[in-house]
Amino acid sequence: MALNDGLLDVRGLRIGFPGYDGTSVEVVKGIDFSVGTEKVALVGESGSGKSLTARALLGLIPRPAQVSAEHLRLGDSDLLGLSARQWQALRGTRLSLVLQDPKYSLNPVLKVGKQVEEVLVLHTRLGRRERREKVLEMLDAVGLPNPSALYDTYPHELSGGMGQRVMLAAMLINDPRLLIADEPTSALDSHLRDQMLELIMDLVEQRGMGLLLISHDLPLVAKYCDRVLVMYRGQIVDRCHAVELAAASHPYTRTLWSCRPSAASHGQLLPTLSRQLLEEIA
């Protein structure tokens, strides 16, 4: 397991939405976790609070949600109470977010090269020539062929897999310490999924970064990550080493693992979760 050097430290994170009667509906209920220079997966069923947790770490929680925590630290900085301008300075430089589908993240009317370069324009004082050089290097580093031709293409000319690589290039060009990836491969065909995940893992390792990967794909998590946090209804109910997923002792983690579809289970009913059991142990 990689060193946990306390890149990100989250204590008592709560996220709530105002309810009809003036009360708050809590969807993330006081969770604690940390991420160092390592690959940590956040898994759990739909609606368990994974994406909202990731968004809170980037200051991107949708209104009217409210975030509170005992602390939310990235290195020496406390993220709680940052202004909009401070969040903007942080995103793309010290931490970055890769989302599911490049269609929604890339600007359709801006050439690919310009889009990756935009991050440098916003966050560095590099000159035009240096920026272009850095963009070409980064497009090459994410495995895109012929970067100088690609620089002048528009997002619609790219396949989904290429678009996702462009996104990754934009997110990594400023050397963030922590990458948060929310289902980064679920819009891709299965053969591209492994390639993309492998690329993310290689880059994270090469650059000595931390990764928080949100995924529904437990076999991929077991293959690529170091540790796993299991979320259920706004709480982290289990934590384990990724290699231990197949032999997890927590009933929820066990069910998540055994619910994964595979060629062997084709045509058979997948196991379902006993909610009652979970209520007892939660």
Ligand SMILES: Nc1ncnc2c1ncn2[C@@H]1O[C@H](COP(=O)(O)OP(=O)(O)OP(=O)(O)O)[C@@H](O)[C@H]1O
């Ligand atoms: N804008 C909103 N207003 C009210 N409730 C919301 C809002 N956004 C999310 N929620 C609720 O917060 C809970 C957690 O949502 P979140 O998107 O974090 O789930 P998730 O674990 O990422 O699920 P998935 O695996 O489907 O992406 C869900 O129950 C959802 O209904």
Ligand SMILES: [Mg+2]
């Ligand atoms: Mg989500």
